[in-house]
Amino acid sequence: MLENFACDKNIPETSQFPLCNTSLSYENRAKDLISRLTLQEKAEQLGNHAAGISRLGVPAYEWWSEALHGVASVGYGVHFNATVPGATSFLTVILSAASFNTTLWFKMGQVVSTEARAMYNVGLAGLTYWSPTINVFRDPRGLQEVGKEGNSTGNRLKVSSSCKHYTAYDLDKWKGVDRFHFDAKVTKQDLEDTFQPPFRSCVEEGRVSSVMCTYNRVNDIPTCTDPDLLKGVIIEQWNLDGYIVSDCDSIEVYYDRIKYAATPEDAVTMALKAGLNMNYRDFLLRYIENAVKLNKIEESIVDQALIYNYIVLMRLGFFDRDPKLHPFGNLGPSNVCTEEHQELAFDAVKQGIVLLDNKKALFLSKNTTKNLVVIGPNGNTTMAMISIYAGIPCEYTTPLQRLQKYISSVTYAAGCLFVNCTKESLIWPATRVAATADVVVLVMGLDQSIEQEDLDRENLILPGY
Structure with a gap:
């Protein structure tokens, strides 16, 4: 079982910190926590596996969990065992999308979030899920995406979710071109009319708490280093209330594979300055300390990146002591794989069949x-x-x-x-x-x-x- 909360009241020397004071704003609590960290500790919080800070009573946290069509065992944050041996699995996403039934999608989201929270309460899962995938795609056999219709890809709904993969990302490996080297040449009109609407809807209407940028370039610039796409659009135009995370090893790809950055320190600097908050894997945390010491980036930018990560965890109750005492604290193994959930999964299949x-x-x-x-x-x-x-x-x-x-x-x-x-x-x-x-x-x-x-x-x- 995972140690799954901070600010344990049984540890008074840490639970009295302002970061544990629920009467304060999330932002002030996050700032208090960051003010107590060394640069090395800050760096260790910038990857999907955030290291524990024992002197502050903060356990390690795994950000990466998946729930594309049910709580998945793909990410490091979920652990099935005898207590919860399985979870409701809806069929492939394109099938539920083919129902064109937004009420059904909402109910599916309720089931997945309920089961995810139930698993968190017994220490078997985290609270942050890097799903759904909402890329526009035009091949009806796609396994992760919901379709090519911009309006249908944007309307989906506890826990934190992340909409991915931002943006104009519709190639993995095709005729000698892989996703790491793919440079999408997209006109401004096509970007706004085709590729951006799902993500905009996800942030503005769905109020998602995260967006994942990815490997590819859009008009020569890697998405996770583009300040116009990250700060300019996601944060300033759409007002994301959360964090931006890179896809697996994306920042390393910009340096090692496509040579967009001259040094590892340049790669992590460009990403954080563009608006990135977290790197899936450890490239960012390995090189950000040296980037600060080389005066490539100010430590205050690192602090600003961390604030949004912690605010999300605080909104989820991770810093509010025992999760059983919170709203949704009554959820547990009996709320997973219920007959009602299984009936909905079966109904979703019937509605999606064409x-x-x-x-x-x-x-x-x-x-x-x-x-x-x-x-x-x-x-x-x-x-x-x-x-x-x-x-x-x-x-x-x-x-x-x-x-x-x-x-x-x-x-x-x-x-x-x-x-x-x-x-x-x-x-x-x-x-x-x-x-x-x-x-x-x-x-x-x-x-x-x-x-x-x-x-x-x-x-x-x-x-x-």
């Missing part, structure tokens, strides 16, 4: 279907069904298992071992089984061996064709 054509084949009749055959490697898989950036679901259910509960006689034939179907030895057995069926259900689609983060497809051809 039926292109129905030639009187659906719905399947229990009475008239005597022999159903399910074909396809994804017909009896679990991991492909829960998609990318997932946690441990409350239960695993394959399409085959669901159909077996509905139809009395179901036969399964994989057809291929994997979705890329490199060997054809199972195709003919599947063909023979199909010939005996009243109804054949072909479970098509991809898995993460075909397309995922850092792996883009170059064509629309079905894998194995």
